[in-house]
Amino acid sequence: MTQDKQIKDFAKQLLKMSQDGSDVSAERVDGVLKALDKNPPRHHIALLKAYLKLVQREVAKSTAVVSHAGALSSDATEAIAAELSAKYGRAISTVTREDSSLIAGLRVVVDCDVYDSSVSSALTSLQASLS
Amino acid sequence: MSSVIEQIEQQIANLQTKAVASNTGKIVTVGDGVAKIDGLSEAMYNEMIEFPGGTIGIALNLEEDEVGAVILGEANHLKEGDEAKCTGKLLSVPVGKELLGRVVNALGQPEDGKGAIDCKETFPVEKIAPGIIERKSVDQPLMTGIQAIDSMIPIGRGQRELIIGDRGTGKTTIAIDTIINQANINKVGLASGDPDFRPVYSIYVAVGQKNSNVARTLGVLEEKGALEYTIVVSAPAADSAANQYLAPYTGAAMGEWFMANGMDALIVYDDLSKHAAAYRQMSLVLKRPSGREAYPGDVFYLHSRLLERSARVNEDNGNGSLTALPIIETLAGDLSAYIPTNVISITDGQIFLETDLFNQGIRPAVSVGLSVSRVGSAAQLKATKQVAGKIKLELAQFRELAAFAQFGSDLDAKTKAQLDRGSRIVELFKQPAFNPIPIEQQVGVLWAMQNNYFDDIDVSKVVGAADSMRDFFVSRKEALLTSIREKAKIDDEIAEQLKTAVDEWKNSFS
Numbered sequence: 001m002t003q004d005k006q007i008k009d010f011a012k013q014l015l016k017m018s019q020d021g022s023d024v025s026a027e028r029v030d031g032v033l034k035a036l037d038k039n040p041p042r043h044h045i046a047l048l049k050a051y052l053k054l055v056q057r058e059v060a061k062s063t064a065v066v067s068h069a070g071a072l073s074s075d076a077t078e079a080i081a082a083e084l085s086a087k088y089g090r091a092i093s094t095v096t097r098e099d100s101s102l103i104a105g106l107r108v109v110v111d112c113d114v115y116d117s118s119v120s121s122a123l124t125s126l127q128a129s130l131s
Numbered sequence: 132m133s134s135v136i137e138q139i140e141q142q143i144a145n146l147q148t149k150a151v152a153s154n155t156g157k158i159v160t161v162g163d164g165v166a167k168i169d170g171l172s173e174a175m176y177n178e179m180i181e182f183p184g185g186t187i188g189i190a191l192n193l194e195e196d197e198v199g200a201v202i203l204g205e206a207n208h209l210k211e212g213d214e215a216k217c218t219g220k221l222l223s224v225p226v227g228k229e230l231l232g233r234v235v236n237a238l239g240q241p242e243d244g245k246g247a248i249d250c251k252e253t254f255p256v257e258k259i260a261p262g263i264i265e266r267k268s269v270d271q272p273l274m275t276g277i278q279a280i281d282s283m284i285p286i287g288r289g290q291r292e293l294i295i296g297d298r299g300t301g302k303t304t305i306a307i308d309t310i311i312n313q314a315n316i317n318k319v320g321l322a323s324g325d326p327d328f329r330p331v332y333s334i335y336v337a338v339g340q341k342n343s344n345v346a347r348t349l350g351v352l353e354e355k356g357a358l359e360y361t362i363v364v365s366a367p368a369a370d371s372a373a374n375q376y377l378a379p380y381t382g383a384a385m386g387e388w389f390m391a392n393g394m395d396a397l398i399v400y401d402d403l404s405k406h407a408a409a410y411r412q413m414s415l416v417l418k419r420p421s422g423r424e425a426y427p428g429d430v431f432y433l434h435s436r437l438l439e440r441s442a443r444v445n446e447d448n449g450n451g452s453l454t455a456l457p458i459i460e461t462l463a464g465d466l467s468a469y470i471p472t473n474v475i476s477i478t479d480g481q482i483f484l485e486t487d488l489f490n491q492g493i494r495p496a497v498s499v500g501l502s503v504s505r506v507g508s509a510a511q512l513k514a515t516k517q518v519a520g521k522i523k524l525e526l527a528q529f530r531e532l533a534a535f536a537q538f539g540s541d542l543d544a545k546t547k548a549q550l551d552r553g554s555r556i557v558e559l560f561k562q563p564a565f566n567p568i569p570i571e572q573q574v575g576v577l578w579a580m581q582n583n584y585f586d587d588i589d590v591s592k593v594v595g596a597a598d599s600m601r602d603f604f605v606s607r608k609e610a611l612l613t614s615i616r617e618k619a620k621i622d623d624e625i626a627e628q629l630k631t632a633v634d635e636w637k638n639s640f641s
Contacts, residue, residue: 106150112170114216117150125151126139128185 007043011050015058022090024058057111064094065109069102069118084110154217156198158182161209163416164202164371168215171198177257181216184208187238188215189222189373192417199417201373203238221257224381225250226388231332234349234363237374237381242365254384256377260439267445269479272510273331273397273454276312276567277305279497279560282519282577283526284482287510288331288395289443289452293474295459295466296484300496302458303344304564305482306399307351309456310335312567313397314357319569331454332389333361334398336382339375339405342367351565368405372416375409383440383453390444390451398441402458403434407470424469434470435477466501480504493557494564499526512570513620518577522556529553555585558593571615572601575608578621579633596640603636 014036018028032051041047064084066077077094084092092110099107105118156170166188174180180188180200186209192199202209224239227250234243241248269287286292294302313331320328335352337345345365352358362385366378379400389396400406407430414427422428434457441455457478459471464486466475475481480503488496508516532550535542542550559580562568576597579585588596604612611628618625 108150109155112154112156112172114153114155115150116153121151130139 003043007046007050010041010047011054014047014051015054018055019058023062024055029055061088061111062090062092063110064092065097066094067097067099067102067107067109067118069098069100069104072096072106080106080108084108156215158209158211158213158215159197160211161202161206164206164373165413165416166200166202166206166209166215168198168200169196171215171217174198174217175221177221179218179220179222181218182209183213187222189377191413192419201371201376201413201417203371203373203377206371221255222377223253223255224384226252226254226385228332230362230385232359232361234365235381237364237366237370237377239381239385252388254388256380256384257436258384258387258440260436261442261444261448265442265444265448267443267450269443269452269506269510271329271395271443271452272507272512273309273395274312274316274567274570275305275309276315276569277308277495278562278568278573278577279495279499280305280482281570281573282515283499283523284480284497284502284504285507285511285515286454286456286504287443287507288454289441290480290504290506290510291438291441291455291457291478292504292507293457293459293478293481294484295461295471295475295481296496297461297464297486300484300486300489301494301564302460302484303348303401305484305495306335306401306456306458307348308565308567309333309397310352310361310399311355311357311565312569314355314360315567315569317360318356329395330360331395331397333357334364334382334386334396335361336364336366336379336398336400338366338378338400338402339368339370339409340365340401342369355565372409372412375406376413379403379406379437383437386453387440390442390453391449393449393451395452395454397454397456400437400455400457402460403474404458404460404470407433426469430470431473431477434474438474438477479506492561494561497560499523500530512574514574514615514618515570515577517621518574518581521581522577525549526553526556529556551586551590554590555588555593556580558590559585559597561594568601569612569616571612572604574615574621575604575612575629575632576600578626578629582630582633584633584637599640600633600636603639604632607635608632 014032018024018032020028064080066072066080077096081092081094088110101120102118103120107118108115154171154173156168158166159169160167171180174190174193176190176193178190180190182188182202186202186204186206188200188202190198190200225248229248229250233241233245233248236242269289271288273286273288274281275286280286294305296302310333313333317330320330335348345367349363352361364378364382366375382398386396386398407426410430410433411426415421415425419427438455438457441453443452444450457474459474461468461471483498483501484496485498488498528549532546559576579600585593585596611632614625
């Protein structure tokens with residue numbers, strides 16, 4: 001338990017070193033990885049896994065994963081990014097993914113928040129309300 | 132049919148036009164009825180979490196990276212990576228009179244196969260107890276129908292009176308007797324058409340009990356006609372620890388509805404030892420630090436916040452009340468164990484049941500020396516006070532002297548008299564299970580005891596004599612019983628009538 005906590009704390013320090021302001025900087029991450037490679041700490045793999053998790057979480061905060069069924073114009077993607085950036089008060093970039101299971105519509109995921117206007121979720125919710 | 136179609140169309144229209152925002156997370160681990168979830172950044176303490184398949188959980192551990200949630204109901208279909216959603220709602224259960232006569236689970240869903248329950252309102256399961264300003268002193272009696280309790284350890288509406296004892300000493304029986312007595316009083320009171328009559332509705336919460344025991348209790352309530360005034364919340368031993376943890380709070384929410392609407396309710400928690408054990412199980416699985424007897428540090432708060440919700444509120448807040456009868460099972464009569472001491476300190480008194488008394492055939496096996504009611508005497512009927520004032524003292528003296536009873540011939544006359552009287556009082560208080568006695572009959576019999584009418588009756592015949600006297604009152608002196616019930620005190624007129632009636636009975640009995 002103590003060991004886990006030490007690894008987590010160390011990973012948090014590494015994350016701080018990897019950030020430029022509130023954003024994760026690729027250059028700094030590279031520097032951190034090189035330094036770790038050069039002087040491998042105890043529990044190297046566990047530390048890297050904890051570090052990866054924290055970085056993923058930080059990146060997810062400024063990335064909107066837009067899943068869509070059918071075509072999605074670049075204007076729509078830009079509009080989504082602009083809207084979300086204004087909402088969260090930080091720059092949000094978008095990553096698009098085609099997902100036919102949505103049937104139609106969009107599903108946007110930013111960190112823990114999900115904005116779902118897909119037909120599949122509407123049908124699921126309709127099914128739940130009728131059962 | 133067209134309205135159903137419109138409803139569906141409306142639902143589709145609503146869903147088509149807006150994006151649904153939700154805060155989500157992913158299950159990292161799931162096991163032993165507990166899920167650890169990564170994400171859920173906006174989860175609140177005690178918030179309902181929605182899992183796939185409509186399964187519901189409660190967020191109990193809000194950690195830096197994860198949320199620990201206990202799953203209510205079936206969890207076998209959940210797996211790592213499944214999405215969990217915040218609902219933004221605290222766990223609520225249906226409340227209202229529609230629940231009377233029904234058996235529900237910890238979520239308020241029917242368990243008795245009598246169909247859906249059409250409740251109009253819901254109350255949150257966790258609620259802050261009424262504050263000082265909203266409360267009022269306990270000043271109305273709650274009759275249990277058990278002579279030993281109503282005369283020596285009186286309970287008032289809004290009081291928390293613990294029933295404590297070893298296994299098989301009749302704890303549940305006392306609680307069930309009290310529920311049956313409320314139903315009997317309700318029937319008489321409602322039939323009388325008295326506008327000031329305040330019925331007491333009961334809630335029986337069964338935690339961690341065998342289903343057969345719950346079925347037996349239900350059978351008794353139904354047979355005695357008490358089920359129509361009772362809600363049964365059942366979280367049996369086969370239920371998950373989460374449901375057993377939740378059930379008392381569910382019952383409290385249902386009771387609070389009666390209190391909030393200016394009515395009186397009685398809630399029985401049967402029992403809080405098993406409730407604490409269920410909470411310990413949950414806490415250990417959630418990896419909370421454990422303390423004495425492996426219970427988590429907040430096990431006191433677990434019960435104090437539950438029992439504080441029982442209260443008598445003042446006129447400005449509806450003048451309702453919620454009386455609690457929590458039950459605790461001890462091991463080998465050890466009152467100093469962790470959970471018993473906790474609950475003793477929270478409640479306003481306790482009824483202690485002794486195995487030895489039970490085995491001697493003294494039932495209910497109430498230990499007079501260790502039982503106490505801290506606030507009930509303020510609510511005791513004047514009539515009962517008049518006839519039972521000295522009985523507790525006489526009985527306590529008898530218990531002290533009983534050790535010398537074996538030297539019978541060497542005792543002085545005064546001690547012998549005390550022993551004789553004590554043994555008669557003990558006999559008088561013997562009462563069969565599920566047979567509560569109306570207060571006016573209790574008053575009549577105790578008046579006769581106080582006025583030495585039992586002194587020349589053989590000790591072994593006291594129970595029969597008391598039964599015969601009650602039958603006599605019911606069949607021949609109905610008007611006298613009614614006036615005791617209505618006046619609630621013994622004035623000169625009633626005393627005279629009692630004297631005449633008891634003299635008449637004595638002649639016929641001997």
